[in-house]
Amino acid sequence: MATKETADMGEPHAPKEASIKAFGEIEHELKKQLVHLRHDHDKHEPQCFASARDLSDHELSSFSADDFVLVRVATTAYGLILFGKLRIPALASNGDSNTPAYVHFRAFSEGPDQAALFHSFHTEDKEDADGNKAFRSLFTADEPLVWFDA
Template sequence: MGVAHKPKEASIKAFGEIEHELKQKLVHLRRDHDKHEPQSFAAARQLSDEQLSSFSADDFVLVRVATTAYGLVLFGKLRIPALASGGDSKTPAYVHFRAFSAGPDQPALFHSFQTADLEDAQGNKTFHSIFTADDSLVWFNA
């Protein structure tokens, strides 16, 4: 997987191809997690669906690309503007997404959002889907 960098033209084009689906899937993911793991979106609890999905290509701040046998995998860091305003690098205000393309001339397809689970010293797990600016953009499958 390549190093993290600001999105270039090809990544911005791929983002544009999946932007509408990203918005729909993020709202759906939050609603689904609110039923079983409400802490996953606790940082965005106060936001409406419209505020949560109010991002645009200008909020696509970081990308990593991996070449695989079956095509290109794009990992993106996307700022949620309603959370980011006035925050610092430790403020949860980003989602990480994964997309796929069979090649440079093929359309991008949304794959998933990253949801991380954390385990405390007692073995209790908590989940989060909203990340900070300092959280690394890493490979994820879910």
């Protein structure tokens, strides 16, 4: 598997035609897996989707290609890894850039002529001074899109 050290990761930029095409290939799977991720985390780490707790599954997954706002592409020996920042419209509607209203996803393609495959969403876990872990899967507009493995 490629690592941050072995891949050539490009700078963040607005999605271009190839990234938008890849997004279209995985959009249905993104929606399905985001709902699944929330249901899974709600059992053990409800704070992971705290800002979306009042959203229905449909509202949570109501994004489209227009909400795909940022991309970074990492080139590896075996293909391309696409890291994307995706706005959740039902959360971003208040316009506050400090509201956790974005998910970061990872996809993979063996090349420009191959279909993209969804890999994962970024879930961050941080340990506080007391040793308690906090989990989250929703990020703000200002948080950078960085390498993540799962």
